[in-house]
Amino acid sequence: MRYYLALALALICFLVSGQENYSTQTKKALETMWKAKDDTGYQKALNMYEEAFRIYPDSIDGTGLYKASVLASELKNYDKAFQYLTPLVKMKADEDGYPGWTYVIGESSKSEYKNLLDDPRWNALKQNALLDKEQFYKKLKEIQDEFFAVKNNSFDEKENTDVLYSKIKNDAPYLAKKQQNYSVLFNVNDSITTSYLVHLPKNYHPETQYPVLFFLHGAVRHNVLSDYQMVAENLGGWNRFYTKYADLNNVILVFPKGGRKYNWMTPDDGFFMIPEMLKQIKKAINVDDNKVFISGHSNGATGSFSYLMKQPTPFAGFYGFNTYPKVFTGGTFIENIKNRSFINFSTDQDYYYPPNANDRFTQLTAGIKADYHEHRYNGFPHWFPQFDASEPAYPIIFNDIKTRKRNPFPKEISWEYDDEKYGNMAWISDMKLDTLQPKAPWHRVLNFKITKWLKYDKNDSLTVEHVNKNAFDFPRKSGKIKAEYSKNVFKIETSRIQSFSINISPEMVDISKKVKVFINGKLYFNEKVKYDRKFMLQNFESNRDREQVWVYSLPIKI
Incomplete structure (x- = not known):
């Protein structure tokens, strides 16, 4: 033997x-x-x-x-x-x-x-x-059709609104899947397509809700869009530890394919893709709406950070390896981090973003009490995920996924933006700018100087270059809003905001009682609100979020 x-x-x-x-x-x-x-x-x-x-x-x-x-x-x-x-x-x-x-x-x-x-x-x-x-x-x-196959399910628009709300919350028309990996075609527009790969837990069950982790690849300017994704290309190599720990923790992985023009960093043309892919995925498989996360490396990590800055509502948390923490399509409004969280894994030999800048960034986020954490790994270059020594970073990510949960109805919101496409955060939506007005005293600019940058010389040796550059650019004027609610009372302060809407959930307020809204210290609204059947259905169709179901939208004009 x-x-x-x-x-x-x-x-x-x-x-x-x-x-x-x-x-x-x-x-x-x-x-x-x-x-x-x-x-x-x-x-x-x-x-x-x-x-x-x-x-x-x-x-x-x-x-x-x-x-x-x-x-x-x-x-x-x-x-x-x-x-x-x-x-x-x-x-x-x-x-x-x-x-x-x-x-x-x-x-x-x-x-x-x-x-x-x-x-x-x-x-x-x-x-x-x-x-x-x-x-x-x-x-x-044929494989994609099987992925999107669900039970016959529709909502009766004449249904009692209380019953309709409950049905939306519990909507689960999902079927078992024949495969563990699915390459899914995605329409960027009428003439351009790309794709994303979905990797399911081995024993995926349609009645179980699963966390989802998007991984955004780097080198977006050197990638091209592709109609299909190959499994080994995404699950192996630099991504091997994502696969290992996702399988151990029953987390669904999603790998989108970006290119030079349509991606998650710059330009802005492809920024819509990840939220839209998430919406598609939610139609096909049973996702835990409060446990959707984004990670990435290099340009992908910058993309993850950009969703935190510009469009965090559908997501619970963000991660990045060798991140350049900056929005390249507009202003970087650091206080937006306070609505979510970010964990960065940096290295001391990174030409993409230098360690001294990471130190200053960490100090800045600590000063505003943001949920931001950095883990520094010494002795490694920008391509840190290539090394086996990067493995200890992944349990940090997946332990965070295990314990972190999005609050779909946060009691407090602080949101700043300079592009009206991104004038939405949780229960505040459709914000419109009024940049002709002066800023409120509390509407401040946060920035810092970077003085050293690492670069490779002609002999491929890492050298220090002395620079004098701002960490962030602010090419446009921004607007900002601070909002909170408690016991049917909303208190909202605005700066350079013309109008917005407050979305209401019965999990936020007592619908049977009046709702009071104070705008910049003045009473603006003091009435009861009621279920809006049409708005409920339209909103659910636009995002497929069963945990954040709005029943009424109150328009506010400053």
């Missing part, structure tokens, strides 16, 4: 070692390819790939075949190029790689295989690839 156990363990070790050695060797081949300046360098890289194929035939993957075929094409070794292209194109999409047809009819195929375009074998491969693409998208649609 011990002999066979030892033999099995040895075999496992051999297979694992083989895969690791294959990966190591093909990585070196890729680096050689990048550094190559002529055919001699390309031939050396191709030889390295072929040696890896020979020694580890069971480890050959699509990426290896792809790079080898490109190299052979560049070297005008046509037979060898097709030798690697033929099995590559036949590869089906799976959790480890892209479907083979993408290599032949993808955007870069004409440039990468320019030497093969006149070969009859190329046209044959292309025709088969087009058929494979058609079947791929047909299957993808």
Whole structure:
């Protein structure tokens, strides 16, 4: 028995070692390819790939075949190029790689295989690839349709309003899912699409409400939108610890795909995507509305911070690795943090945002008593999530997800904005600016100076650059509101605000009694409010939030 156990363990070790050695060797081949300046360098890289194929035939993957075929094409070794292209194109999409047809009819195929375009074998491969693409998208649609399938459910607009409110709160038309991972097509507009990947807990049950964590990727300017997401690309690599701890804690993961123009940082064109994706997801699976979170790395962490600053209402908390804590599309209004929370994981060798600036930022947030926490990891560069040493950060995130819960009806709100698209926070909505008015005395600007910045020199050595820059920019005038309620009484102060609305929930006030509203110290409203059936349904349809159901909206004009 011990002999066979030892033999099995040895075999496992051999297979694992083989895969690791294959990966190591093909990585070196890729680096050689990048550094190559002529055919001699390309031939050396191709030889390295072929040696890896020979020694580890069971480890050959699509990426290896792809790079080898490109190299052979560049070297005008046509037979060898097709030798690697033929099995590559036949590869089906799976959790480890892209479907083979993408290599032949993808955007870069004409440039990468320019030497093969006149070969009859190329046209044959292309025709088969087009058929494979058609079947791929047909299957993808079937999977997406299954993801969005729910029980027949509708609300009777003539229903008693109390009953309608209860039905909305308890709306749960969900079905079991056949898969754990779903790539979902997302319409950015009438002509542009992207996608997001949903990773469900292994034993997802439609009657259980689950926390959701969005992960926003970095390098948005170097990414392109994609109609579909591959599982390994999102769940492995730098994201491996998100997957590990999400699975341990039964948290749904969502991985959106952004690009240069449509993303979560800058410009503002794609900022709507995450809330809209959340709305779609809530239609398909049972989400705990009070436990939706956002995390990210680099540009993605800046995106997470931007949702905290501009549109936090649907979310409970925010996280970021190597964050640049600044809004790049307008003003950065730090006191908005007080409506939610942020946990940042920084490193001392980060060129993206320097440690001295992180220190000043932490001091600033402490001064306003914001729920902001920073964890510093020394000895690591900007790409911290790549390292195994980053793993201790993830239990911090998932323990916070476990214990943190959004209050859908906060007793106090402080909100500042300079773009009316983001004039909404919890039960205050539709804020309109009046920037011709003077600011209230309590409407202050918070900022600080950054004096040192880390940068890499031409020798890839990290150096300190002395700078004199403001942490935040304020390109437009802003408006601000401070609001609170207790025992059917609302007290609201405004600065540069023209109008807004107060959304009412029966969980905030006693509907049977009068509601009083004081605006800047003066009584503005003193009447009863009642359920507005049409508003209830329209509002639920716009956000699918079962925990934050408004029954009446009171318009206020200053």
